[in-house]
Amino acid sequence: MSTLLPSIDKRLFELLIAPENARFTIRSLRDQYADQYVIPAKHRPALRRFIYERIKKLINAGLVEKDREKRKRDQLYHSLPLINGAGLCLDGERFERWHKRLVPQADNETAKETTFPKEQDDCEPSTNAKKAASQFALEKELKETQSEFLSTLGEVEAFRELMDEYPELKPGIVVDHRDAYDRSARLMGRVRALEKSLHRLGGT
Structure with a gap:
């Protein structure tokens, strides 16, 4: 250290x-x-x-x-x-x-x-301001994550097609395919979490 x-x-x-x-x-x-x-x-x-x-x-x-x-x-x-x-x-x-x-x-x-x-010590932001800021940020994050998910999903499909068309490539790209699949699953989970969070926020 x-x-x-x-x-x-x-x-x-x-x-x-x-x-x-x-x-x-x-x-x-x-x-x-x-x-x-x-x-x-x-x-x-x-x-x-x-x-x-x-x-x-x-x-x-x-x-x-x-x-x-x-x-x-x-x-x-x-x-x-x-x-x-x-x-x-x-x-x-x-x-x-x-x-x-x-x-x-x-x-x-x-x-x-x-x-x-202002810093919280001086002035606590109003509940409505916090809610609006959170909703805006969540919506922006959701759009970014959805875009990233679609891109990663395309990557998964491309790797799968390459392995089908060129079997000799499979040993070299199977790990990349699995990584892309795992990333797409995590991103889908995040998309669902963001959608639920926005729904909850809108209902409060």
Whole structure:
């Protein structure tokens, strides 16, 4: 473990030590952070970068590790038990301040128009605002996941057709076919979960 422990946003730390995040992806942490703290959807790419940079520091400190299975998308990470008692400084920069600091001067006017909600300590966002932000984010996530699912399904079908047409290729691509199939199954599960979540949200 690195002797120089990084400071970290308390919000992110609380997500990392949650039991359900013992295994996580940058995307899953981003979505949880955005939903809990009402980060506008247009800032999610920046939020993803913010989280990724801090996860890299925690990896260097020996408190988080990358899963052995390398993925081009949605790489898995593991929070190590040491993270709880490592004595991390939890006054690290929050996303809102980090983003504001990085906004170029030329974008000042845009930044004024897209200000973030006040921190929860100062002003609790209204229930309606939270609900609207969550619904917008879920709808966007659902569209992205549906698109990714269809793409992966096409990949599964293409591998199957190739194995049928060129049997000599089968030993080399059967693993790729299985991986694509597994990804399509996970994405279908996520699509259903998002659809149910939107239905629940609309009924509350």
